[in-house]
Amino acid sequence: xxxxxxxxxxxxxxxxxxxxxxxxxxxxxxxxxxxxxxxxxxxxxxxxxxxxxxxxxxxxxxxxxxxxxxxxxxxxxxxxxxxxxxxxxxxxxxxxxxxxxxxxxxxxxxxxxxxxxxxxxxxxxxxxxxxxxxxxxxxxxxxxxxxxxxxxxxxxxxxxxxxxxxxxxxxxxxxxxxxxxxxxxxxxxxxxxxxxxxxxxxxxxxxxxxxxxxxxxxxxxxxxxxxxxxxxxxxxxxxxxxxxxxxxxxxxxxxxxxxxxxxxxxxxxxxxxxxxxxxxxxxxxxxxxxxxxxxxxxxxxxxxxxxxxxxxxxxxxxxxxxxxxxxxxxxxxxxxxxxxxxxxxxxxxxxxx
Amino acid sequence: xxxxxxxxxxxxxxxxxxxxxxxxxxxxxxxxxxxxxxxxxxxxxxxxxxxxxxxxxxxxxxxxxxxxxxxxxxxxxxxxxxxxxxxxxxxxxxxxxxxxxxxxxxxxxxxxxxxxxxxxxxxxxxxxxxxxxxxxxxxxxxxxxxxxxxxxxxxxxxxxxxxxxxxxxxxxxxxxxxxxxxxxxxxxxxxxxxxxxxxxxxxxxxxxxxxxxxxxxxxxxxxxxxxxxxxxxxxxxxxxxxxxxxxxxxxxxxxxxxxxxxxxxxxxxxxxxxxxxxxxxxxxxxxxxxxxxxxxx
Numbered sequence: 001x002x003x004x005x006x007x008x009x010x011x012x013x014x015x016x017x018x019x020x021x022x023x024x025x026x027x028x029x030x031x032x033x034x035x036x037x038x039x040x041x042x043x044x045x046x047x048x049x050x051x052x053x054x055x056x057x058x059x060x061x062x063x064x065x066x067x068x069x070x071x072x073x074x075x076x077x078x079x080x081x082x083x084x085x086x087x088x089x090x091x092x093x094x095x096x097x098x099x100x101x102x103x104x105x106x107x108x109x110x111x112x113x114x115x116x117x118x119x120x121x122x123x124x125x126x127x128x129x130x131x132x133x134x135x136x137x138x139x140x141x142x143x144x145x146x147x148x149x150x151x152x153x154x155x156x157x158x159x160x161x162x163x164x165x166x167x168x169x170x171x172x173x174x175x176x177x178x179x180x181x182x183x184x185x186x187x188x189x190x191x192x193x194x195x196x197x198x199x200x201x202x203x204x205x206x207x208x209x210x211x212x213x214x215x216x217x218x219x220x221x222x223x224x225x226x227x228x229x230x231x232x233x234x235x236x237x238x239x240x241x242x243x244x245x246x247x248x249x250x251x252x253x254x255x256x257x258x259x260x261x262x263x264x265x266x267x268x269x270x271x272x273x274x275x276x277x278x279x280x281x282x283x284x285x286x287x288x289x290x291x292x293x294x295x296x297x298x299x300x301x302x303x304x305x306x307x308x309x310x311x312x313x314x315x316x317x318x319x320x321x322x323x324x325x326x327x328x329x330x331x332x333x334x335x336x337x338x339x340x341x342x343x344x345x346x347x348x349x350x351x352x353x
Numbered sequence: 354x355x356x357x358x359x360x361x362x363x364x365x366x367x368x369x370x371x372x373x374x375x376x377x378x379x380x381x382x383x384x385x386x387x388x389x390x391x392x393x394x395x396x397x398x399x400x401x402x403x404x405x406x407x408x409x410x411x412x413x414x415x416x417x418x419x420x421x422x423x424x425x426x427x428x429x430x431x432x433x434x435x436x437x438x439x440x441x442x443x444x445x446x447x448x449x450x451x452x453x454x455x456x457x458x459x460x461x462x463x464x465x466x467x468x469x470x471x472x473x474x475x476x477x478x479x480x481x482x483x484x485x486x487x488x489x490x491x492x493x494x495x496x497x498x499x500x501x502x503x504x505x506x507x508x509x510x511x512x513x514x515x516x517x518x519x520x521x522x523x524x525x526x527x528x529x530x531x532x533x534x535x536x537x538x539x540x541x542x543x544x545x546x547x548x549x550x551x552x553x554x555x556x557x558x559x560x561x562x563x564x565x566x567x568x569x570x571x572x573x574x575x576x577x578x579x580x581x582x583x584x585x586x587x588x589x590x591x592x593x594x595x596x597x598x599x600x601x602x603x604x605x606x607x608x609x610x611x612x613x614x615x616x617x618x619x620x621x622x623x624x625x626x627x628x629x630x631x632x633x634x635x636x637x638x639x640x641x642x643x644x645x646x647x648x649x650x
Contacts, residue, residue, distance in 0.1 A: 018489035026501050158629035160581055160601070162588045163622035166608050174612050287494035294500060295585060310589065313504040325493070325501050332494045 005341055012333060019329050020089060024082055027322040028061070037316055038098045056084045094323040099315060104323040108305055112327075113198025114184060115304030118296070119289045120199075121224030123282060126231035131278065134239025135271060138247060149236060156233025161292060165226040165299040172222060180219050182301040189215045223300040227292055231285040238281045242274035249273070276343070283339035287332030379642035386638030392631025396624070400447030409438040421614045431616035433606070443620050446598040450587075451628065453510060453599075454580035457518040462572050464518075465525025470564075472526065473533030474556055483530070487523040496520070496582050503591045510599065513592035517582045521575055528571055532564035539563075566643040573636035577629040584625050600625050 034057065035048040052058050060066070060080045067076035088095065094104035137149035173181035180186070184200055185193065189212050195203045201220070204213035246252060247270050255269045256262070293306035301307070305324050312320035380386035399406060416436035424431045430439035472483040490498065502516035536542055537560070545559050586592035587601025588608075595602065600621045607617030 014485060015488050015492055018485060019492050022489055022493075023501075026505050154630060154633060155626070158577060158581075158626055158633055160584050160588075160604070160622055160625045160629075162585060162601075163604055163618065163625065166604065166611055166618050167622070170611055170615055291493075291495035291497035291500075294497070295589070298589070313500070313591070321501065321504055325497060328494065328497055329492045333492045 008337055008340065012337065015333060016330065019326065019333070020086055021082070023322055023326050023329070024085055027318045027325070028081065028085075034098060034318065056081055059084065089326075094326070095319040097312075097320055098317050104319050107308070107320075108323055108327055110198075111303060111305045111308050113195075114302060115290065115293050115297070115306060117184075117199045117201065118220065118223055118227060118293060118302055118304060119286065121220040122226075122228035122231065122289055123285070125224050125228035126235050126285070127282060129228075130232045130235030131239050134236045134278075135243055135266065137236070137240045138243035139266065141244060146240075149240070153233040153236040153240075156229045156236070159229060161226055161229060162295045162299055164229060165222070165296060168222050168226060169299070179221050181222060184216060184219050184303065185212065186215045223296050223302055226300070227289060227296045230292065231282065231289065234281055234285060235278060239274065239278050242277045243270055246270040246274040280339055280343070283342070284336060286335045287328070290328045290331060376639070376642045380635075380638045383638050383641060385634050386642070389631050389634030389636070389638055392627060393635055396447060396628045396631060397451060399444050400451055403441070403444035403448060406444060409441040421610070423614075424616055430620040431614065433614070433617055434610060439603075439617060439620055442598040442603060443600070443624050446600045446603055446621060447624060447628070449510070449593060449597060450580060450583055450600040450625070453514050453583045454517075454576055457514045457583070458521060458572055458576050458579045460514075460518045461521035461575075462525050462568060465522040466529040466561075466564075466568050468522070469526040469529025470533055470556060470561055473530040474537060474552075474560060476534075480530070483526060487526050490520070490523040493520070496585055499582060499586060500589070500591060503586060508586075508591040508594065510593045510597065513583060513586045517579055517586070520582075521579065524571060524575065525568060528567050529564055532567055533560055536560050536563055570636065570640040570643055573632060573639050577632040577636070580625060580629055580632070 033048070033052075034055065035043075035051045039048055039051060049058075062080050062082045063077050064079040065077065067079050068074065070076070092105060094108070096103055097107070133149045133152065137146045140146050169181040172179045184190075193200075193204070193207075193209065193212050196206065197203055200216035201213050204210070204216055249270075252265060252269050255265045260268075290306075293302075293304055294310050295306070296302065297304045297306035298310050305327070309321055309324035312318075312324070380390065416432075419428075419432055419436040420434050422428055422432040422436075428438050428440060430443055432438055433442070468483060472480045493501070498520045499513070499516040502519060503512050506512040506516070542555060542559050545555050550558065583592060583599070584601030584604070587599045588605045589601075590605065593599030593602045595606070603621035604618045607614070607619075607621065611618050
């Protein structure tokens with residue numbers, strides 16, 4: 001197991017390297033000149049050239065062949081924009097916003113808790129609705145309940161998420177007025193609230209402020225449902241098929257033959273054995289939740305990284321786009337690896353060699 | 354060995370009839386298949402017939418005196434802020450959204466399966482390099498890579514199509530590669546080689562045709578995803594640009610007036626939903642028809 005984990009961790013290195021090359025190519029080899037974006041149209045060519053030099057943009061993109069030919073020093077080859085970029089990455093430096101000059105990594109980490117809280121709410125929705133629905137469908141296989149649940153799952157993967165968001169806002173926020181549709185807190189409750197972890201519900205509970213926790217929860221409902229719809233559908237399908245498989249096993253029949261109540265058989269024997277694939281699916285959906293957050297956060301004015309990256313795209317603030325995309329991809333790869341490794345913990349039958 | 358020959362016998366049996374017809378018959382026999390096919394035929398048909406069905410012009414027929422009318426017999430989906438008929442715009446939008454989705458997936462399937470075929474057939478360093486590239490592309494979850502690409506290339510429909518296509522390529526590479534790896538040493542492939550067929554002939558005449566089933570299944574299932582992605586990019590302002598009547602863009606435009614004229618965002622969204630449901634059902638049915646091992650429940 002340890003050797004396997006170490007091997008997989010080593011395998012991450014070329015992928016992470018590739019991610020850095022791809023993100024570099026996408027955000028650097030752009031038609032727009034950063035110096036022009038930062039200084040504006042009226043800056044003199046000299047000023048722009050100076051800024052380009054200061055940012056290292058006058059260096060070659062990948063390999064500095066000219067410097068190598070001049071000096072004969074092989075290290076001079078790496079005197080290029082890409083290796084400069086990787087060098088600062090390794091130092092934890094994601095650069096600064098072109099416009100606000102704020103540190104990208106710092107700002108990302110500041111906004112990350114909002115996205116995490118939204119993601120957790122979406123996962124909670126997916127699991128709390130998806131698992132019971134999947135179990136129900138499996139128990140009533142081929143009957144009306146099954147058809148309804150399967151249609152629910154099909155709808156979940158077929159709905160345009162942003163459209164669902166608009167419909168939810170229209171019905172529950174605008175027409176019925178039950179739930180808020182923007183932000184994380186009511187203005188009034190937010191006045192004397194100082195977050196600690198950035199997960200507002202948790203912070204409010206820790207500080208003994210039920211009013212704030214309630215407001216934070218209410219703000220989570222609509223965006224959480226929106227973001228959780230696709231994973232919910234996936235969880236339903238996975239739970240249903242895993243349950244069907246478990247229900248057909250000999251040990252379930254044995255448990256029934258022993259005279260256990262059907263509730264006990266379903267919960268203790270079938271569901272427990274059906275859970276590992278469901279846990280896997282939930283874990284693997286984490287990454288797509290992060291990227292889905294771009295749409296959801298934009299519509300619900302949720303101050304997380306998705307909305308921030310979207311705004312940066314419109315402003316052509318490439319360091320932010322670069323940092324945001326990089327962060328999501330790295331988190332995605334790492335979480336997937338952890339999910340893979342956790343198989344062995346959840347399901348002791350699996351042995352890695 | 355015995356498994357392999359059983360499968361060979363079965364596929365030989367299927368080939369006695371026309372395989373396309375056999376598959377079609379199987380699809381039509383399932384409720385899922387019939388429903389999916391009917392829905393797809395409906396949305397594709399309505400989009401194709403848009404110029405006939407919808408009496409107005411999708412872009413230029415403006416009439417400010419008839420702006421933001423709710424749905425009526427004359428305007429079944431209402432009118433927008435410029436007095437354009439939403440019914441017309443939605444079905445003309447279908448021409449844009451469906452064709453972009455289909456072309457993006459088709460392009461990805463052709464490019465991806467070619468790369469997968471080469472990597473799986475030749476193996477070696479090429480295979481390692483391709484595997485690495487696929488891993489990297491798959492490290493970007495969902496629509497993120499497409500958003501990043503469009504953000505760089507500039508927001509328009511062609512770039513959105515390319516971006517979505519690029520994000521789908523790795524899936525086809527993986528699928529084709531894994532099938533080809535198994536087929537490379539199959540007896541009929543070895544026989545073809547022994548009979549003196551050249552590499553291109555073996556690859557395109559024997560290996561590729563026999564790996565088509567999983568590619569076709571993936572193709573149908575990813576059309577829905579592509580339609581959703583095209584719409585998402587359009588909604589974010591990163592895809593089609595006004596006045597093109599693309600579904601995601603229609604929702605974006607309707608969204609700003611969601612409380613005054615909800616029909617503007619409701620109908621294009623329903624059109625997307627119905628189309629994607631149709632393609633997903635059809636995809637499920639094709640998967641069941643082509644792969645009997647997957648036929649369950």
